[in-house]
Each structure stands twice: as C-alpha cells, then as structure tokens.
Amino acid sequence: MRMKFDPSNPIIQLCMKGMALEESGNLDDAIEAFIEAWNQTSDDYERFIAAYHLGLRQNNVDDKLKWMEKSLALALKINDDDVKSAYPTLYLTIAKCYEAMNDTTNARKNSELFHSCQGRPTDAGPFYHGSKADLQVGDLLTAGKKSNYEKDLKMNHIYFTANINGAGLAAALSKGEGIEHVYIIEPTGEFENDPNVTDKKFPGNLTRSYRSQNPLKVLGEVTDWEKLTHSERQEWDERLAKNKGEIIN
CATH class of the missing domain: 1.25.40.10 (Tetratricopeptide repeat domain)
Incomplete structure (x- = not known):
C-alpha cells in the first residue's frame, strides 16, 4: 500500500x-x-x-x-x-x-x-493529467505548450502525476475558461521526477509528480477528485502570484 x-x-x-x-x-x-x-x-x-x-x-x-x-x-x-x-x-x-x-x-x-x-522513477501509476482542454480517448498530449505559471514560457516537457487530487489542482490552476478535466494517461516513453517539486519543499517526490518529453496518451477520464473550494482557489492564486521561483524547464 x-x-x-x-x-x-x-x-x-x-x-x-x-x-x-x-x-x-x-x-x-x-x-x-x-x-x-x-x-x-x-x-x-x-x-x-x-x-x-x-x-x-x-x-x-x-x-x-x-x-x-x-x-x-x-x-x-x-x-x-x-x-x-x-x-x-x-x-x-x-x-x-x-x-x-x-x-x-x-x-x-x-x-x-x-x-x-538514484535512478529513474519506477512508479507504475495509474497516472493522471489535469487540464481544461476537451480531450478524447486516444488523443496525445505533447510538450511545447505555454506554461500555466510563467508568461511566454514554452514548456519542454509534458507534466503528469500519480496523485489524482494533484491532477485536479493542475486542472483548476491551468489557463482558460473551460471545464476542469482529469484524464487517465499513459506515458509513451521515459519519464523523470518533476524537478520543480522534487526536494523543493519535502524530501524526494512524495507528490508523485513527473514529466516527460514524450507524448502522454489519453486512456479515459475521472470525475471523483477533491475539487478546490472558492477560498482554497483564492489561496492558491495568491500563492502563485507571490511565487518568484524559476521554473526548471
């Protein structure tokens, strides 16, 4: 467990x-x-x-x-x-x-x-990706999109997690006015621990956050994650506004 x-x-x-x-x-x-x-x-x-x-x-x-x-x-x-x-x-x-x-x-x-x-992560999932994009089973998520957290930054990786609520948070904080989605995804190639969270606040990668330069394949969608309350959303917006840390791209 x-x-x-x-x-x-x-x-x-x-x-x-x-x-x-x-x-x-x-x-x-x-x-x-x-x-x-x-x-x-x-x-x-x-x-x-x-x-x-x-x-x-x-x-x-x-x-x-x-x-x-x-x-x-x-x-x-x-x-x-x-x-x-x-x-x-x-x-x-x-x-x-x-x-x-x-x-x-x-x-x-x-x-x-x-x-x-040391070594590459051995997490077997299941894995999730949070987004406001309307995707279908079989679609591929690829790197090269603009960052949700830094203006004009083109991301060299596509990010995902094995924590369903973490994916829900990513969906809530992603840019756009669409509906929040959490997709079940499958990495199509090698992936690594997300260096933007690994060892940054907690030891190791306890949030099971990863990134890959290879596409992520959409396998399905889930709806049973813990959604942010209005006050929690405000707290996250304020936290991100104060964050001056550089994104490791």
Whole structure:
C-alpha cells in the first residue's frame, strides 16, 4: 500500500506554515511551527516529514545529524515506494553532516548509499493529467505548450502525476475558461521526477509528480477528485502570484 501525500493533513499544513514563515524571515516562528508539527505527529509518515524539516533548520551539525538520521530511520521503517524517493536526499544530507564532522568513514558510506538509490522513477501509476482542454480517448498530449505559471514560457516537457487530487489542482490552476478535466494517461516513453517539486519543499517526490518529453496518451477520464473550494482557489492564486521561483524547464 502506498502512503498518500495529503496537503490537508495537519502536519503537512504546519510544515507548509513553517516554510512560509521562514521565507518571510521569521525563522524562530518557523522553527516553532516545525516543533509543533513534530509534537502533533500521530504516525511514522508524519514523523518522517517533521523530523526532516527540523533537521534542515539546525545550525549545529550534531543536531542536524540527529534529526536527519531519525527521519531516515522512519523512512526505512515505512518502506513505501513513494517514501523511497526521499532516500537519496537523506543519505546525501547525512553524508555532508559526517563530512563536516571529519568522519570520513561514515561520510563515504552514506555517499555510496546516496548514489546507489538514484535512478529513474519506477512508479507504475495509474497516472493522471489535469487540464481544461476537451480531450478524447486516444488523443496525445505533447510538450511545447505555454506554461500555466510563467508568461511566454514554452514548456519542454509534458507534466503528469500519480496523485489524482494533484491532477485536479493542475486542472483548476491551468489557463482558460473551460471545464476542469482529469484524464487517465499513459506515458509513451521515459519519464523523470518533476524537478520543480522534487526536494523543493519535502524530501524526494512524495507528490508523485513527473514529466516527460514524450507524448502522454489519453486512456479515459475521472470525475471523483477533491475539487478546490472558492477560498482554497483564492489561496492558491495568491500563492502563485507571490511565487518568484524559476521554473526548471
């Protein structure tokens, strides 16, 4: 059974709150939010995420190592295919901690584990693509369209996800006035983790977001995803308006 990344999860929301506070320069308040997240965790998945965020914010290398090793131990215990996407990030961060401590043996060991965990995603789906375009079974979605998030940017990849609600969010935020659709799709070639989300806020690719330079074939359509409320839509619009990050194309 795969663990489901749920943006409405209280621990995820507290971590998002902490990241927003940090971005606005309120580091002390941000750390308090991450500590609150850790104290409210109810399972190993939540603890794995909260420990990772607490580890990132430690100035003392011993404290950083303690939290990162705790996060890794929880990730290994969960042994979930999605959580495995975080292994390289955790091993590399731990290796750098040992390097800073002049512990070359453990630094080398974790560096080797980092390299051994890398590779293309093995997610078997099902996969989804959110859009306002009216498509039919058998249609091909291709790269080269304009970005929904940056004016005049031509996208070199076509994006999709194994998270149905993530595809629904993409449909809601896509340009145009049409009806929101979530299509079941099949990649026709190789694909990779979406670097715009992988390791950006959470370790690895917990949202199961991918991209490909090859077309995506439409297999069908679903209607049972969680649609945004009006207030949630407003929050996303405001968040995107404030976002100054560069799209990795």
